[in-house]
Amino acid sequence: xxxxxxxxxxxxxxxxxxxxxxxxxxxxxxxxxxxxxxxxxxxxxxxxxxxxxxxxxxxxxxxxxxxxxxxxxxxxxxxxxxxxxxxxxxxxxxxxxxxxxxxxxxxxxxxxxxxxxxxxxxxxxxxxxxxxxxxxxxxxxxxxxxxx
Amino acid sequence: xxxxxxxxxxxxxxxxxxxxxxxxxxxxxxxxxxxxxxxxxxxxxxxxxxxxxxxxxxxxxxxxxxxxxxxxxxxxxxxxxxxxxxxxxxxxxxxxxxxxxxxxxxxxxxxxxxxxxxxxxxxxxxxxxxxxx
Numbered sequence: 001x002x003x004x005x006x007x008x009x010x011x012x013x014x015x016x017x018x019x020x021x022x023x024x025x026x027x028x029x030x031x032x033x034x035x036x037x038x039x040x041x042x043x044x045x046x047x048x049x050x051x052x053x054x055x056x057x058x059x060x061x062x063x064x065x066x067x068x069x070x071x072x073x074x075x076x077x078x079x080x081x082x083x084x085x086x087x088x089x090x091x092x093x094x095x096x097x098x099x100x101x102x103x104x105x106x107x108x109x110x111x112x113x114x115x116x117x118x119x120x121x122x123x124x125x126x127x128x129x130x131x132x133x134x135x136x137x138x139x140x141x142x143x144x145x146x147x148x
Numbered sequence: 149x150x151x152x153x154x155x156x157x158x159x160x161x162x163x164x165x166x167x168x169x170x171x172x173x174x175x176x177x178x179x180x181x182x183x184x185x186x187x188x189x190x191x192x193x194x195x196x197x198x199x200x201x202x203x204x205x206x207x208x209x210x211x212x213x214x215x216x217x218x219x220x221x222x223x224x225x226x227x228x229x230x231x232x233x234x235x236x237x238x239x240x241x242x243x244x245x246x247x248x249x250x251x252x253x254x255x256x257x258x259x260x261x262x263x264x265x266x267x268x269x270x271x272x273x274x275x276x277x278x279x280x281x
Contacts (some may be wrong), residue, residue, distance in 0.1 A: 044155040044231035052223045057220070059195035059232060061259035064149060087188075090198060098178040101191055102152035124241055125218070126195035126259015 043079065047111060052139065054114055054132045061126035062099075068128065070121055075084075075110040077130070084098045112138050156231075157256030158201075162238050170216075177213070177261075185273060188245055188265040194237045195259035196220065202256055204263065206249060213261065214238045246270060 043058040056077065060068075068081040085101040110132070118133035162174040177192040190213075194202070197215030205212040220234040235270065244270035253264040 040156050040231055042156045044156045045229075046220070046227065046231060046234075047227040047229045048221055048227045050222070051228070055222070055225060056229075059259070061193040061195040063258065085180075089184065092182045092184050092189075095181040095183065097180050099180050099191065100152075100154060100178075102154040104154045123258065125198050126193070126257075 003139045043106065045106075045108060049112070049134075052134055054110060054112060054134060056108075056110075056130040056132070058128045059126060060123070060128050062125070063126070063128075065121070065123045068123075070119075070130065072114070072116050072119060072132075075113050076093075076107055077105045077110055077132075078105070079128075080105040151184070151233065157229055159233060159235075161235075170236070171257075173233055174238045175233075175235050176239050177215075177237045179239065187267055188247070189242070190241075190261075190265070192237075192239070192261045192263075193259065194256075196234060197256070197259060197261075199256035202261055204252075204254060206247065206252070209243045210229040211241045211243055211265075212239075213241075213263070250271070 010134055043055050045058045048055045048057070058079065060081070060083065062085070063081060063083050069078070070080075073076045080103075082103040083101050085099060113135060115130040115135045120131040122129050122131075145147070157178075159175040162176055168174075177194045179193075180191040182189050192213060194215040196217035198218060200217040201218070203212075203214045215237045217234055217236055223274075243265070245265075248266045248268045251266040255262050260273075
């Protein structure tokens with residue numbers, strides 16, 4: 001009699017379903033080589049933090065600060081605007097046209113709550129930086145170890 | 149104006165050539181190139197590059213544009229989530245036209261480089277009149 005090793009409650013179909021989910025995720029993430037960016041929404045953002053602040057950055061070359069509308073509600077941040085490419089004179093011939101214009105809107109949920117009263121936005125060299133202050137209660141606190 | 153909604157693009161990396169001294173990635177900037185009767189104009193998106201960090205080189209008929217970005221993160225910051233990579237920019241063009249090197253103009257605004265390359269006298273189009281005979 002062949003010996004089949006079995007776990008209690010072993011369901012081979014469940015295992016298959018799990019494999020399928022993992023394969024799907026692998027394809028979505030491009031086999032781990034690139035982030036999920038092409039599935040994202042314009043503009044792409046990088047989020048970083050230090051002790052007191054959360055920083056949200058986006059590459060928006062040629063977008064003027066006055067063409068941006070930034071709103072913050074609880075911890076969802078909304079970025080709206082339009083990237084305009086000024087029209088050139090009439091008698092020009094284009095050889096290449098790779099830059100794109102259009103409008104964008106994006107809502108993103110911040111990884112930590114922020115203080116809505118303390119938000120700074122700056123545009124420099126085509127990069128938007130939002131500096132959001134962390135409220136006191138979420139700041140990491142140093143715990144002192146008492147020596148006996 | 150335009151009703152088009154922008155979609156994100158993954159930045160194209162420059163194929164590896166000789167190894168560089170500065171570590172990091174290098175990307176191909178998106179460009180618009182157009183021609184007026186007087187000049188060739190090149191507009192390139194190079195977010196993160198300051199006006200003093202752009203390098204332009206015109207040798208023979210090869211135009212090279214490159215830009216170094218300022219540090220993408222402030223001091224003491226750690227990255228929490230990444231959707232785009234940051235790095236320097238590099239792109240090379242072969243110009244078919246004769247360019248007047250002394251009149252090249254370049255400006256950098258909000259991460260957009262605009263380069264005006266005036267055509268040399270002999271390269272300017274001349275209207276040829278057809279005589280009715």
